[in-house]
Amino acid sequence: MQITVVQPDRQNPPALKWDHQPHGSFIRRPTTEVSLLFDSTARRWTLRIYKKQTSFGHPVTYEIAFKERYSPTTEQAIAMANRILNVELQTPNSEPSCV
Secondary structure, X not given: OOEEEOOOOOOOOOOOOOEEEOOEEEEEOOOEEEEEEEXXXXXXXXXXXXXXXXXXXXXXXXXXXXXXXXXOOHHHHHHHHHHHHHHHOOOOOOOEEEO
């Protein structure tokens, strides 16, 4: 058995493809769904990360909100969401994988 340490490529983060809908933007992956929604009443963006299963088999939802002043346009909000997701969804440096 050979053990390899998997390290994410920080120079080339994974490409995230957003599906734009009238009510928000979404990313759908086999184990994770992500939504980016704008709340016009609170004037904030909400990034929701739905992980379909934890190691115990339970669904988990993370919610990160940031004010409109930090991302006044949809493009800027998506750029900020991508930065957050690149940190949240990447494999940790110390996680070994068996080959």
